Amino acid sequence: MEWIYIKDMKKHIGEKVEFRGWLWNKRVSGKIGFLQLRDGTGFVQGVVEKSTLGEEKYKEVKKLKMESSLIVRGTVVEDQRSPVGFELHIDEVEIVHNPSEDYPISKKEHGIDFLMEHRHLWLRSRRQFHILKVRHEIIKAIREFYNNEGFVLIDTPIFTGSIGESAGNTFEIDYFDYGKVYLAQTGQLYLEAAAMALGKVYNLGPTFRAEKSKTRRHLIEFWMNEAEVAYYTHEDNMRLQENLVSYVVKKVLENASENLVALGRDISKLEKIEAPFPRITYTEAIKLLNKKGSDIQWGEDLGADDETLISEEFDKPVIIEKYPKSVKAFYMQPDPENPDVVLCDDMIAPEGYGEIIGASERIWQEDVLIERLKENNLPVEEYQWYLDLRKFGSVPHSGFGLGIERTVAWICGLKHIREAIPFARTLYRVYP
Incomplete structure (x- = not known):
């Protein structure tokens, strides 16, 4: 399975690919989860399902913190609702590193001094x-x-x-x-x-x-x-x-x-x-x-x-x-x-x-x-x-x-x- 950057995924619609990058946000509940992924070339949504990953791996994914580093494998699927025109349907998740503490820069608003201190x-x-x-x-x-x-x-x-x-x-x-x-x-x-x-x-x-x-x-x-x-x-x-x-x-x-x-x-x-x-x-x-x-x-x-x-x-x-x-x-x-x-x-x-x-x-x-x-x-x-x-x-x-x-x-x-x-x-x- 070929390692593909997000910027090139549009050329691989319908193909199984490997992604290496980071989790910058997530919404996981019930039997399905949405992982917002980045790799330095762009941003893409990854879709995970409990039935595909298995119960244990799905639990691990639910516990992932922002900026966890991941290697995932799945299929690039065309999606007109996506800002980039596709999403990644994930079959496998390999956790490289899950931080032990919360990411300092979360979704909430921060002042400019805080952001510059964490540039x-x-x-x-x-x-x-x-x-x-x-x-x-x-x-x-x-x-x-x-x-x-x-x-x-x-x-x-x-x-x-x-x-x-x-x-x-x-x-x-x-x-x-x-x-x-x-x-x-x-x-x-x-x-x-x-x-x-x-x-x-x-x-x-x-x-x-x-x-x-x-x-x-x-x-x-x-x-x-x-x-x-x-x-x-x-x-x-x-x-x-x-x-x-x-x-x-x-x-x-x-x-x-x-x-x-x-x-x-x-x-x-x-x-x-x-x-x-x-x-x-x-x-x-x-x-x-x-x-x-x-x-x-x-x-x-x-x-x-x-x-x-x-x-x-x-x-x-x-x-x-x-x-x-x-x-x-x-x-x-x-x-x-x-x-x-x-x-x-x-x-x-x-x-x-x-x-x-x-x-x-x-x-x-x-x-x-x-x-x-x-x-x-x-x-x-x-x-x-x-x-x-x-x-x-x-x-x-x-x-x-x-x-x-x-x-x-x-x-x-x-x-x-x-x-x-x-x-x-x-x-x-x-x-x-």
Whole structure:
């Protein structure tokens, strides 16, 4: 008898199969019982009958606790009433492990603190299953997109002596006799070096921000996809971002629409996500916000509430470009038509999910970069290797960073980003 995963059972209607997994709920009484089973690929109902199992085994099944691990054998039977279109009529039950105590996360409601404290078990629930399946498809689609476009994967370091953003939100670490190093906020600077060698490069990995933020959009440790391309202009960069996000949404709808529906997501909103996206300048964004009642002034950075107000005007992600130089990072190329702004953009997700991409054309002239480092009080000597990229064969180049968890939250329709990553690291949580 063949061991079959739930995701493949529909191909085995009428056949006897073996299932290996867990019991996540049950209703057993009288002469018949219904076992809700899961195996990491899906959920299915198993039907047990006393007459088939025998009285002793049926008694054992009645005593099973939630999350008992089981191997069962039976026939896959078509059932139109089932959400998956079939159920499993069980002939044999082999109990691998029946817990000695009740499962902490039962059917009753729990507060978020309790669930986060038991995150290692909460992952087994239906909702978390569907979220993590969507996250998997998002990451798979990102890798597919870059492979199709001829990019090379570069694994950038997590320990760094060069700060990519402001020094105020870095984690400092004593690194043997070397002195202070930091947990990387970005792999961008290293991708720039790789782009000068390989042309089109990307990474995908964890990054860290020591921001004491408790909003629903912030994590301390999060995953980021970054890309960097030699000879790409600001305009090329924005087109690349549009194409990436469109591709990811399309692939998730193709491969995980059932997961989205199970989460209650309105997928008709996602079906509208196709390049090109609307674009406005930062200056236009300020005017729009003022018109909507905000008192924000030109020169101030946009906050989460500002981004939400802007996103209400669009049913696709909106690209806001050309922010003031004073609110952006040191490495961004000044706009030749207006040196007070830089050739950068943020992509804001619709429906109030905020910024999912930050991007810019990079400064490629050595003297301009040195000047910007000094303006930001950054030690020029620590960036000597980065300056070398401007000394030897420098070219215009551009890149961006896409936040994985914010993208997951938007596509899944989550209220809080902590559910978008398997084990969230927030201001007050590093357990489990």
